[in-house]
Amino acid sequence: MEPTTLLADFKDFFTDGTAERPPSLADLVLLGGWKLSTLKSYNCSVKKFRAFCLQTKEPFTALPITVTALERFACGLAGTLADLAIVAFWGLARLAELTYDSRSGPLHYGGSLLSSDVAFSCDPSLGEVATLTIRSAKTASPGNPQLIVLSQQRGILCPVKAVKRRLAEIGEARTSLSGYQVDGRRVHLNELRLLEAVTAGGHDRVLGHSFRVGGASLRAALGMPASDICNLGRWSSACYKLYIRPYSAEDTRRSKTILLNVACDGEDLE
Numbered sequence: 001m002e003p004t005t006l007l008a009d010f011k012d013f014f015t016d017g018t019a020e021r022p023p024s025l026a027d028l029v030l031l032g033g034w035k036l037s038t039l040k041s042y043n044c045s046v047k048k049f050r051a052f053c054l055q056t057k058e059p060f061t062a063l064p065i066t067v068t069a070l071e072r073f074a075c076g077l078a079g080t081l082a083d084l085a086i087v088a089f090w091g092l093a094r095l096a097e098l099t100y101d102s103r104s105g106p107l108h109y110g111g112s113l114l115s116s117d118v119a120f121s122c123d124p125s126l127g128e129v130a131t132l133t134i135r136s137a138k139t140a141s142p143g144n145p146q147l148i149v150l151s152q153q154r155g156i157l158c159p160v161k162a163v164k165r166r167l168a169e170i171g172e173a174r175t176s177l178s179g180y181q182v183d184g185r186r187v188h189l190n191e192l193r194l195l196e197a198v199t200a201g202g203h204d205r206v207l208g209h210s211f212r213v214g215g216a217s218l219r220a221a222l223g224m225p226a227s228d229i230c231n232l233g234r235w236s237s238a239c240y241k242l243y244i245r246p247y248s249a250e251d252t253r254r255s256k257t258i259l260l261n262v263a264c265d266g267e268d269l270e
Contacts, residue, residue: 012050013043016063044202048078051200079169080180080189081197083162087132088211090159091148092233095195095208097134098178100188107188111136113177115170118163127152130163132177139234146234154263213243218255221247 014021023031031039053060084098098113107114117133132148139146150159166177176188191208198206212233219229230240247255 010039010043012047013039015046015050018060047202048197048200051197077180077187077189077197079165080178081194083166084178084189084194085211086157086162087148087150087159089215090153090157091132091150092212092215092229093134093148094138094212095191095210097137097148099191099194100176100178101190103188103190103193104185107176114174115167115177116174118167118177120160123151128160130160132163137234139236148234149232157259157262209243213245216240216243217245217247220244221252221255 011020014023014027049065050060084095087093088095088098100107100112113132113134113136117135119131119133121129121131123129129152130150132150133145134148135145137146150163152158152160163177169180170177173186175186178189179186180189181187195206195208216229216233219232220226226240230236233240233243
């Protein structure tokens with residue numbers, strides 16, 4: 001790939017803080033051994049970090065990135081977003097079910113997903129399972145909460161580990177499960193804020209049902225029975241079909257490869 005093309009397509013990766021920097025000969029030699037997908041993922045990560053710095057006024061003008069800045073990025077908004085996306089995808093959840101109306105202040109406990117709404121169990125076939133009690137589900141009847149059931153997955157996209165990371169960050173407090181700390185203050189993640197952050201990361205077509213659609217479509221492509229998809233997605237009728245997007249043979253092959261690679265690469269990550 002020509003240097004001008006690299007700079008145009010991956011300009012965030014080739015920055016020194018806020019200053020753009022053309023790739024050197026050494027850069028080109030090194031990058032020649034990388035897959036294009038790897039470079040895209042790195043560029044996306046840098047773009048997210050720069051968006052985080054802009055939104056939080058993190059003082060970052062030149063490399064190297066400080067350890068404290070990385071900790072705030074990984075454990076704050078970015079970590080919360082990543083864990084929420086993992087939970088929403090595997091749990092076939094609407095974003096509104098996992099987020100909050102207000103970004104700060106007291107929560108309405110009767111209609112909010114709290115750290116106390118999580119239960120863990122062990123299933124002989126599924127392994128460790130995390131269950132979230134949702135009282136504000138769109139299709140729930142009054143007084144009857146719905147359950148989002150998350151089963152253990154290998155690697156870094158495991159939803160059970162994502163929930164455990166949220167609980168570890170919270171500690172003993174009873175507060176928003178999808179939130180993070182800023183200067184000792186709890187920030188609850190709302191849907192609008194999440195979509196703004198995702199758009200800033202280069203994904204401008206994500207909607208409140210996107211992870212629900214994606215999770216259901218992948219399971220259908222992998223051959224999961226319709227009855228199991230309905231149970232996971234809490235559908236009681238054939239309306240689940242409206243959420244299924246068709247996969248081509250190549251889409252299915254690529255998805256299986258991605259899941260296998262993620263599982264292998266992330267076996268030792270917690």
